[in-house]
Amino acid sequence: MSDTAQLDDQITPDSTIPVRDEEGHLNPAFIAAVEEAIEASDSFRVRQLAGSLHEADSGDLIESLSEAERPAYVRLLGDDFDFTALTETDDAIRLKLLEELTNEDIAEGLGDLDSDDAVYILEDLDAEDRAEILGELPYAERVQLQKSLDYPEESAGRRMQTEFIxxxxxxxxxxxxxxxxxxxxxxxxxxxxxxxxxxxxxxxxxxxxxxxxxxxxxxxxxxxxxxxxxxxxxxxxxxxxxxxxxxxxxxxxxxxxxxxxxxxxxxxxxxxxxxxxxxxxxxxxAGVGDEEISDSVVTIARSRLTWLVVNLGTAVLASVVIALFEDTIEAMVALAVLMPIVASMGGNAGTQTMTVAVRGIATQELGARNMFRVLRREVLVGFVNGIALAILIGLTAWAWFQSPGLGFVIGGAIVINMLFAGLSGLLIPIALDKLDIDPAIASSVFVTTVTDVVGFFAFLGIAALWFGLPF
Missing domain, CATH: 3.10.580.10 (CBS-domain)
Incomplete structure (x- = not known):
């Protein structure tokens, strides 16, 4: 990067503007000062402000700058820019910034990095740019980096540092x-x-x-x-x-x-x-894939749509159950008022159990050796909480609609749904894991479907039998 070659190498950092505020965020005044220097193309001032920043601070600063300011920031810093800062930025921001830099500049910057950081930056580039950048590096470095890149993604070989004693x-x-x-x-x-x-x-x-x-x-x-x-x-x-x-x-x-x-x-x-x-x-x-906060509207929408469509399909099942009891609901409008309570309580309870199960699977704390003990515990927890909630909502429904029978109906449905919430919240993640499907991705859709279907069926079915309603 030759644009700063004639500048004085001895630049005293400007310490008059704090980099971060009391809460640990980048100081708005510091960001504004850097933006002003970039707009003026003042390389000396940019280097004075940000030339000695820690890589984490520099990475946060890059994310705070606009898309047009980022490549200018790197060029104005010249040799003072530490490419390690790119490992501290979102993937989308890093890739977009690298597109604005020449492969020669990238190769020069990577030459000063530890091998693991260089691999982290290189692995997301397309094959053509990666090959050109590697070709600019000395033979020994090129061989080491290529060897690391040949290992599978998210493997130890990609994370390792090839410099050792x-x-x-x-x-x-x-x-x-x-x-x-x-x-x-x-x-x-x-x-x-x-x-x-x-x-x-x-x-x-x-x-x-x-x-x-x-x-x-x-x-x-x-x-x-x-x-x-x-x-x-x-x-x-x-x-x-x-x-x-x-x-x-x-x-x-x-x-x-x-x-x-x-x-x-x-x-x-x-x-x-x-x-x-x-x-x-x-x-x-949450079904949001690997999106970053800096991703575009189109990217985020496409990422989320898949699981929303799946969720739409499972929601139809709950609607089918409700449709089976259409005559029951018409005969007693209060059922329509109370239905969401049963489904909501079961969904929340199922999500609680599911979260614990997914974490246990991820940390290998939950396995065949203790599955039945945990299952028994979750069933008992569901029963105890179900009884407590049944009393609360049962008394509320009794007082609201002046119907003790309705209180018993919704109380019974709550207990049943809480039991199934505990079972499904544990068994569904375990089953998905056995099928080599990531339980963190798929569990929530199926757990909420089970609690909705069981909750509606139990509530409307018990009501129809209790009050002799048509269904």
């Missing part, structure tokens, strides 16, 4: 320390040193604190520990995150199918994975 088993602690002091291509931060044989098969790992506490003439193998939690490069990132959580790991070696060391995963990457997976499940429960 590996030493031979016959090295001493002194040799290892001297190597780390003299080598210039070490990773910026690391927590372990890995011990490998001549074929790069992983033998073990040495924590840095042990290196500092051991005499120089000791062999690394004397303080080496067997790497019990090495990650397979093709392993799903969610499984890797679960292992980090279970064993309180800070970093972990990544090996290929031949047990050769190919990279490492650190806890900062795992935090991102945990956040991504949690957001993915949350969006799936």
């Amino acid at each position: 590996a030493v031979a088993p016959f090295w001493t602690i002194g040799q290892t320390i001297d190597y780390m002091r003299e080598a210039r291509d070490l990773p910026d931060s690391f927590y372990e040193i890995y011990v490998v044989d001549p074929s790069f098969h992983l033998l073990g790992a040495v924590a840095l604190d042990k290196v500092l506490r051991t005499k120089r003439d000791e062999k690394v193998t004397s303080i080496m520990t067997e790497t019990r939690h090495a990650v397979l490069a093709t392993e799903d990132q969610e499984e890797v995150a679960r292992r980090f959580e279970r064993y309180n790991l800070v970093s972990s070696a990544v090996v290929d199918e031949n047990d050769r060391l190919v990279g490492i995963i650190t806890v900062d990457d795992i935090v991102d994975v945990i956040q991504e997976e949690a957001e993915e499940d949350l969006r799936a429960l």
Whole structure:
């Protein structure tokens, strides 16, 4: 990026305008100052304001700028722009911004990044641009990045960092320390040193604190520990995150199918994975797919329409049940007033159980070993809550319509629907998981359908029998 080449390299950051306010949001005054500098094409001022920003702050700033201002911001920053900031932005914003930059500039920016961050940026680009950008990089970097890109999406191989420290088993602690002091291509931060044989098969790992506490003439193998939690490069990132959580790991070696060391995963990457997976499940429960807040109207509408159509189809089933009792409703209008209460209570109860079940499946806390115990618990919870709600709504209906029989009818329907809500909220996610269907995506539609159908059928059916109404 040559537009800033003639500027003074020693730029004092402007600290007079706070980057964030007291609530942690970007300061509107700071954003306005950057926008003013961009509009004036003042590269010096942009670098003074944002040249030393942390990547997370820079990423938030990019999202706060308009679509036209973003590429100008990057160009005005020149060599001061840290491409790591692009890993902190929404996918749609990142891709749109990359389209406005030349592949040569992107390749230059990626050359300064850790391999895992570079792969994160490259993986969403189309094959032609990706190949051109890789072609601009030095051979060694190009090979490393391409190898990571060859692994499946959302795998450990895509998340791993290929910069690590590996030493031979016959090295001493002194040799290892001297190597780390003299080598210039070490990773910026690391927590372990890995011990490998001549074929790069992983033998073990040495924590840095042990290196500092051991005499120089000791062999690394004397303080080496067997790497019990090495990650397979093709392993799903969610499984890797679960292992980090279970064993309180800070970093972990990544090996290929031949047990050769190919990279490492650190806890900062795992935090991102945990956040991504949690957001993915949350969006799936609401049927909104993988949309981002920056997506267009057309993209969001298309994403949501599929499950809305499915929901429309299941809603028809509830309408069919109501139609079966058309004569019953005409004979007693109060039933039409109270029907939504039964369905609503069952739907809410089913959603509560379903949320707990989906989380249990995702964290592997719910399985065959404890399914029946949890099922028994949910049935009992549904029964207890059903009795309590039946008393409340039964008394309300009695007082409202001056009909004790109507109170008993809706009370009985509530108990039945609460029981089915507990059953369906647990069994439907489990069944979908057994069928290799993501329960977070599909459960809510089927659970609400069950509670609606059962609720309407129980309420109207009991009413017809109790009052001798036609149906």
